[in-house]
Amino acid sequence: MDTTSRLIMLLEVVEQGSFSKAAELRNIDRSVISKQIGKLEEELGVRLLNRTTRSFSLTAAGAEMVKKAADLRLLLQDTVQLAENYHQEPRGLLRITASSYIGQHYLMPVINDFQKRFPQVSVEIRMDDRVVDMISEGYDLAFRVGEPRDSSLVARKIARNKMLILATQRFIDTYGEPKTMADLADLPAASYSSSHLRFEAISYIDENGKPQEQPITPVFRSNDAEALMSKVLSHTAFFTAPAFFFADGVDTEQLVPLLTHVNLPDYSAVYAVYPHRDLPVRTRLFLDAARHYIGEHKPRWELNIPGIEQLYQPKAK
Amino acid sequence: MDTTSRLIMLLEVVEQGSFSKAAELRNIDRSVISKQIGKLEEELGVRLLNRTTRSFSLTAAGAEMVKKAADLRLLLQDTVQLAENYHQEPRGLLRITASSYIGQHYLMPVINDFQKRFPQVSVEIRMDDRVVDMISEGYDLAFRVGEPRDSSLVARKIARNKMLILATQRFIDTYGEPKTMADLADLPAASYSSSHLRFEAISYIDENGKPQEQPITPVFRSNDAEALMSKVLSHTAFFTAPAFFFADGVDTEQLVPLLTHVNLPDYSAVYAVYPHRDLPVRTRLFLDAARHYIGEHKPRWELNIPGIEQLYQPKAK
DNA sequence: AAACATTAGTGCCAGAATGGCACCAATAAA
DNA sequence: TTTATTGGTGCCATTCTGGCACTAATGTTT
Numbered sequence: 001m002d003t004t005s006r007l008i009m010l011l012e013v014v015e016q017g018s019f020s021k022a023a024e025l026r027n028i029d030r031s032v033i034s035k036q037i038g039k040l041e042e043e044l045g046v047r048l049l050n051r052t053t054r055s056f057s058l059t060a061a062g063a064e065m066v067k068k069a070a071d072l073r074l075l076l077q078d079t080v081q082l083a084e085n086y087h088q089e090p091r092g093l094l095r096i097t098a099s100s101y102i103g104q105h106y107l108m109p110v111i112n113d114f115q116k117r118f119p120q121v122s123v124e125i126r127m128d129d130r131v132v133d134m135i136s137e138g139y140d141l142a143f144r145v146g147e148p149r150d151s152s153l154v155a156r157k158i159a160r161n162k163m164l165i166l167a168t169q170r171f172i173d174t175y176g177e178p179k180t181m182a183d184l185a186d187l188p189a190a191s192y193s194s195s196h197l198r199f200e201a202i203s204y205i206d207e208n209g210k211p212q213e214q215p216i217t218p219v220f221r222s223n224d225a226e227a228l229m230s231k232v233l234s235h236t237a238f239f240t241a242p243a244f245f246f247a248d249g250v251d252t253e254q255l256v257p258l259l260t261h262v263n264l265p266d267y268s269a270v271y272a273v274y275p276h277r278d279l280p281v282r283t284r285l286f287l288d289a290a291r292h293y294i295g296e297h298k299p300r301w302e303l304n305i306p307g308i309e310q311l312y313q314p315k316a317k
Numbered sequence: 318m319d320t321t322s323r324l325i326m327l328l329e330v331v332e333q334g335s336f337s338k339a340a341e342l343r344n345i346d347r348s349v350i351s352k353q354i355g356k357l358e359e360e361l362g363v364r365l366l367n368r369t370t371r372s373f374s375l376t377a378a379g380a381e382m383v384k385k386a387a388d389l390r391l392l393l394q395d396t397v398q399l400a401e402n403y404h405q406e407p408r409g410l411l412r413i414t415a416s417s418y419i420g421q422h423y424l425m426p427v428i429n430d431f432q433k434r435f436p437q438v439s440v441e442i443r444m445d446d447r448v449v450d451m452i453s454e455g456y457d458l459a460f461r462v463g464e465p466r467d468s469s470l471v472a473r474k475i476a477r478n479k480m481l482i483l484a485t486q487r488f489i490d491t492y493g494e495p496k497t498m499a500d501l502a503d504l505p506a507a508s509y510s511s512s513h514l515r516f517e518a519i520s521y522i523d524e525n526g527k528p529q530e531q532p533i534t535p536v537f538r539s540n541d542a543e544a545l546m547s548k549v550l551s552h553t554a555f556f557t558a559p560a561f562f563f564a565d566g567v568d569t570e571q572l573v574p575l576l577t578h579v580n581l582p583d584y585s586a587v588y589a590v591y592p593h594r595d596l597p598v599r600t601r602l603f604l605d606a607a608r609h610y611i612g613e614h615k616p617r618w619e620l621n622i623p624g625i626e627q628l629y630q631p632k633a634k
Numbered sequence: 635a636a637a638c639a640t641t642a643g644t645g646c647c648a649g650a651a652t653g654g655c656a657c658c659a660a661t662a663a664a
Numbered sequence: 665t666t667t668a669t670t671g672g673t674g675c676c677a678t679t680c681t682g683g684c685a686c687t688a689a690t691g692t693t694t
Binding site: 002 | 318
Binding site: 019020030031033034035038053055056 | 640641642643644
């Protein structure tokens, strides 16, 4: 380990806000960070961090060093990247982050095939519905529902994601079939809910073309698509689901779309996100493979929902 | 050692044109270079050098990496430099190169005093009349006679350097005192001569203000000022000497200036040269100390030559 | 207040990396 | 042909790294 690496380590420490988190990020012991930062200070002959036993703050010198460290990291990444352009065959480590559902159902098949074709590429995929900072955590590629805000990243739309309102036939028999959006308010709903996002209403476009929100009554909440599906299949709730929940193998036979005449806007599309720079060969190839698998024009999940093209469309005049 | 260091090592290898020279520059074994370049290639997954057993050439990838390595080195130097600005006391290694005479007579006293004041600063001085590439060899400061051409460096004039024509009284008694410049042609001369430079004529300004060259007849040539002086003090040659040859302790008593009415232009001044960027504290302080020692207005060597102000001046009208 | 958890820092130690030496192979120079 | 120089490799002592266990200090929770 030498000066540049130590500077980048300092940068990570500052980005993470603690020695421990930085160590976790690198999967190394905290003590290593402590020692290396110490060495860096000795090397530069300057105190970089004012430590209190449980936290730290940057000194003026430290702040300057962190800025330079960011430049160094960028330049170094750029250099390595440049070298990778000379690779004929992709190699190295591909780090992906995605929501669990996308990862399990749409990326794992791609990964399995990809690694057969390119055994030299290692893959690390973090499935987590929490959105992470790709840059500081070092991810090459993210798959997300909804366009991310971070402008230092490139977001590329992979596939549209229609919205569906579904229930089982037995549910309809039991509770009666809703005829209007308002009817949904009185029916038990299963609804996606995570620490960041809760579905408590359905967005739709009314007869006059105005966007509306129809509140629902969630009796079951989960962040797990399978759990929601299981609940619905027990005939005790309807649910509003984005189409990408219907991956291959999902039992859609029992499910009946409700209120199919209503105009539901597409839910946030599925995006691939990557840093704003030239992609290494492995990343570009993987992205292509994923796009191909999910479907260039018609998303793969729509294959499992017959007639989806006609559902929830704007009313033809 | 990690990627950045290895890249910089590659850069040095390319700059030096060989593994061996690069190793010599760092005072490490050749094998280390060989191994580290190998690791770098493995790391980047790209062949950087096409080797023939006795030399090498850059691959396209290698050439790109070298460019990036130069950026990295610069940025890293800049970063370390920035840290040094926070030093209250100067520390670290100060690397100086100078001609032998300047080093021995005008820098050693400064260094000795400087290290008493700042014991934390190590000094390495290379005395060599050959001009070296400061950047690639890593020197902080050079002292040279004559303005260097390299525009990536800053040259700062330290002191003027008048020209003198001298001989001993016994020489004059033996050979007769020259009355005109032309008379010098027939007298035996001791003349500075190195692999790069030979004095074979004296430049002067004639009565009409035109620059002229008076050829001389060197019977003794050396690149060593003391040797030239010794020759002259044996009363068998006159010599044309820049004033900075007359350091403290040099026996000037026996020497008589000849043709003092002739207008001799100043010889190339003494310059301090340093890289075109902010100087570390130690370098700036040393430069100040050297300038102070040599003399801000009147060069130190002129103190040993009484009446020099009046010698070899343009003719007062 | 007291117990607890989390933070940075340190000493110790096994394992990895470094760098020097000796030697080899190939090629250019003498 | 001989010699010298260059890059490359295997071996080995030394150094460095990174993990573990433990300490000290400071918020947090009970």
